Amino acid sequence: MEHQGRHALVTGGGTGIGLGIAMGLAEAGAEVTITGRNLDRLQQVAADHPRLHALQMDVADAANVRNGVTSAAEARGPIAICVANAGIAEPAPFRNETLDHWRSTMATNLDGVFLTFQAAMATLDRDAWGRMIAISSIAGLRGLKNAIAYTASKHGVIGMIRGLSEEYMGNDMTFNAICPGYxxxxxxxxxxxxxxxxxxxxxxxxxxxxxxxxxxxxxLHTDEITATALWLCSDGARSVNGQAIQIAGGHVT
Structure with missing residues (x-):
């Protein structure tokens, strides 16, 4: 029960990687707000665990994120652990890429991380303990064919993590990215x-x-990503900061 008394927020927490991490944090004692656009799915998941709490939220909508995170913090306290997981992965060859698709991908995958982190950190004192984790991708470290918007967005997430780790260096808050393969x-x-x-x-x-x-x-399986996220939230990873941790079955970069 390492995280008993702490409030965690996981975007895209109703399925896949986000759900796995949310369940892991709840089992470790945290009260976990899970967000997403499908409220029915979130409520169905939350009904199975007393420490999971559903919140409908679209990470591409700035006002929705600010209001949603504020309401979650008012209900369960400052957000000490924030996992920015929500994302979209829609392949498109560069010749067929449209500006609308490009902007939609950036709005969710990159702007969404920015908005979520900023809103979550606003609930904390600057010197508070905190763990900010972004789910990037192996595509954030190398090119991914026929997915230029996705690749660029995930590279941007890693840049954000590295910049934040420098800006808050010396505080009791860490910023890291997890970069899974498929x-x-x-x-x-x-x-x-x-x-x-x-x-x-x-x-x-x-x-x-x-x-x-x-x-x-x-x-890969979601439990592999969950284990990495839980480690990053642990006291044993208190000096792991500004990293892009690869989980792809072997050396990549």
Whole structure:
């Protein structure tokens, strides 16, 4: 119960990586606000655990984020742990990329992290204990074919983490990014379906293509990301700051 008495907020907490991290933090004693756009899904998940609390919030909407985070802090206290996980991954070859798609990706994947962190940190004193974690991607450290907007957004997240770690250096608050490869989540299911349709292969074959993009040739599981996030929130990681931690089955950068 390392985090008993602490309030954590996890965006995109209703499914996949976000849900895994939220459950892990709740099991460690934290009161966890899980956010997302699908309130029914969030409430369904929260009903299964007394320390999970549903909050409908769109990270691309600045006023919605500020108001949502403020209401969560009023209900459960300052947000000591913030996991900016919400994101979208919609592939598009550069020649077909539109400005609307580019801006939509940036609004969720990059602006969303900025807005979430800023609102969460406003609930804390500057010298307070805190753990700010962004879920970036291995695409934040290398190029990802046919996903220029996604790649650029995830590079931006890592830049934000590095800048914040310098700005708050010496405080009892750390900023880190987790950079997974392909994880067995609904996002991979959706991307596999797109690949299957475009390349005329089965869904299983498409999933195999994504698995082979990881260095160890298999999909990651959410518990691997959860374990990393919990470690970053632990006292043992108090000197880990400004890092982009790769989870991709082998050396990447």
């Amino acid at each position: 994880v067995d989540t609904p996002i991979v299911d959706r991307n596999a379906a797109i690949i299957a349709q475009h390349q005329g292969v089965s869904d299983d074959e498409a999933r195999g293509m994504l698995a082979r993009a990881n260095r160890h040739k298999r999909l």
